Amino acid sequence: GENVEQHPSTLSVQEGDSAVIKCTYSDSASNYFPWYKQELGKRPQLIIDIRSNVGEKKDQRIAVTLNKTAKHFSLHITETQPEDSAVYFCAASWPNDYKLSFGAGTTVTVRA
């Protein structure tokens, strides 16, 4: 199956600064890339996703960029707030496939 690597594993940022998480995938055929946020003890929640026919997508303070040539995609959080503290997971999926292959997660801590 698809192999997704995520970096860094932990990230500490000052409130108001930006946070960037990067994921690489192994199969160039992958075409769907969602990001999930999981707060402690809670369910993973979809925060943004992108398909391979788009290079960038934004939703308020969150953006995802996709570089198909390099096979990596990144999550950008601007103007971080304490409520952004959570574990973030990237994932990838093949065309005509329904399952997601997840990265190992990044623990983001926003310092007040």
Place this chain on the structure above:
Amino acid sequence: DTGVSQNPRHKITKRGQNVTFRCDPISEHNRLYWYRQTLGQGPEFLTYFQNEAQLEKSRLLSDRFSAERPKGSFSTLEIQRTEQGDSAMYLCASSLGSGKGSDGYTFGSGTRLTVV
């Protein structure tokens, strides 16, 4: 809350016992997934249903694991003869798939299994 519901939230069982978990997806969602998550890792795919048909099972799903989705509504995941290595969070997710390929999931809060 009209999201994905999972029961029980926590289950402690002795090694060798059988356990069953239930997932109630969002009612209009036709796709249902089971994932397993261990500490410090991302969710790992176990199995997938489209309506009542189980379309794919991971190699992670040994013969001790079985999942059903009768009538295409709720789903159950049963683990027979539990082992300590089965201890994990079992997550259910659902989605409204209208075409081929993956789409955004809604996850449940999971069932945390501890095998002692």
